[in-house]
Amino acid sequence: MEDPKVIFQDNGLLVLNKPAGWVVNDAKTAHGNPIIQSWVGKNFNFPLSGDVEMRGGIVHRLDKDTSGILLVGKTREVFENLQGQFRERTVKKSYFALVHGKVKNDLGTISEPLGRLPWNRERFGVLPSGKPSETYYEIMGIYEDPNGDLCTLLKVTPKTGRTHQIRVHLKHIGHPIVSDSFYAGRKTSRKDKVWCSRLFLHSGEIEFIHPAEGKIIKLSCPLPEDLRQCLDRLITIKIAPLR
Numbered sequence: 063m064e065d066p067k068v069i070f071q072d073n074g075l076l077v078l079n080k081p082a083g084w085v086v087n088d089a090k091t092a093h094g095n096p097i098i099q100s101w102v103g104k105n106f107n108f109p110l111s112g113d114v115e116m117r118g119g120i121v122h123r124l125d126k127d128t129s130g131i132l133l134v135g136k137t138r139e140v141f142e143n144l145q146g147q148f149r150e151r152t153v154k155k156s157y158f159a160l161v162h163g164k165v166k167n168d169l170g171t172i173s174e175p176l177g178r179l180p181w182n183r184e185r186f187g188v189l190p191s192g193k194p195s196e197t198y199y200e201i202m203g204i205y206e207d208p209n210g211d212l213c214t215l216l217k218v219t220p221k222t223g224r225t226h227q228i229r230v231h232l233k234h235i236g237h238p239i240v241s242d243s244f245y246a247g248r249k250t251s252r253k254d255k256v257w258c259s260r261l262f263l264h265s266g267e268i269e270f271i272h273p274a275e276g277k278i279i280k281l282s283c284p285l286p287e288d289l290r291q292c293l294d295r296l297i298t299i300k301i302a303p304l305r
Contacts, residue, residue, distance in 0.1 A: 066101060069131065070281055074140040074274050076106065076119070079283050082129045082260050087117050095126060108136035121145055125226065130157070130265025131283050135273075143273035148223065154269040157218045157228060158202070158285060160262035160292070161237040162246065165201055165214040168302065172197045172231040176224045185244060186226045188234050196221035197231045205296035208257045212299070213240060217266075228263065239263055240292075258292040 063083050070077040080086070080098060088099045099118040103111050110119035121133040121144040135141030147153045177192030179185045202215040214237065220227050229245050232238060238246035240262040241254040269280045285293070 063096060066098060066132075069283055070279075072274075074136050075272070076102075076108075076134040076136055077268075077281055078132045078134060079286075080124055080129055080132045080265075081286070082127050082288070085126050086120060086123045086132065088114070098132065102134060106136075110134075110136060110138065110141060116141060122148055122223070124265055125229075125261070125263070127261040128157075128263045128265060129286050129289075131155070131268045131281060132265075133268070133270070140273045144270065147270055151221060151223075152271065154219065154267075155223075155265060156267040157220075158264045158266050158289075159216050159218050159228060159232065160205075160240045160258070160289075161214050161216060161232050162211065162240065162250070163214065163237050164204055164212045165199070165216065165235075165237055167201075169200045170198070170235075172199070172235055174231060174234055176227060176230055178225075186224070186230050188230065193224060194222065195224045195227050195231065197228060199232075201302045203301045204299040205293070206299060207240075207254075207296055209253060213296070215293070229261075257295050259288065262289055262292060264289055 064081045067079045069079050084098050085095045086098045088097050099120060102118045110116050119135040119141050121135055124132060133144055135144055173196045174188045175192035176186055176195040177189040179187045198219045199216045202217050205213050207213050218228050229239055229242055233245040241251055241258045242261050243251040264285055267282045272279045
């Protein structure tokens with residue numbers, strides 16, 4: 063399994079490209095998977111790199127099977143500043159997701175409350191008692207998969223940051239993510255994994271205010287090779303014009 067890669071680094075900030083298959087924080091639920099927090103502690107020597115209480119400076123999380131951009135604060139000041147930006151929802155994160163079916167509207171917003179399912183505490187769903195959650199999306203392309211079914215590549219920007227938010231919201235509108243064994247259903251994900259071995263969800267863009275310099279930082283991280291190869295296996299029906 064490939065190691066994380068450094069996208070950006072200065073005295074107070076480290077930005078990583080997390081590969082799929084890595085767990086972000088050290089926990090009992092890691093089940094033997096490689097852990098970003100441990101990797102940071104072994105490979106870097108900054109004030110928070112070995113701080114267990116502050117999670118090695120890791121500011122936010124990505125699901126194990128999601129790849130892409132991860133912010134790490136090297137100092138307490140940077141860590142707390144970035145956490146505050148996430149709480150205030152001023153950080154803009156965009157993901158790329160390949161979903162089942164042809165999404166009708168070029169642009170859309172999903173506003174549905176999310177919570178942990180009472181009958182399965184490992185999964186989340188749309189619940190009246192859940193926390194307010196909002197996800198924006200735009201179509202990047204329409205494709206035909208190797209099974210002859212249509213699928214849509216979306217750029218997805220969550221306004222809130224609930225656990226599994228993108229995966230649950232897209233399933234809720236009838237377009238689960240390709241190879242999502244949790245939310246697409248066993249039969250569907252089993253068919254998907256013949257041509258796409260893992261969840262097609264990648265954190266590809268982020269925008270935030272640099273805690274020390276006060277300027278807007280925009281970073282991007284292209285689709286990893288495994289997801290690019292999945293797209294290469296598809297027949298292109300339509301590519302959306304760039305906005």
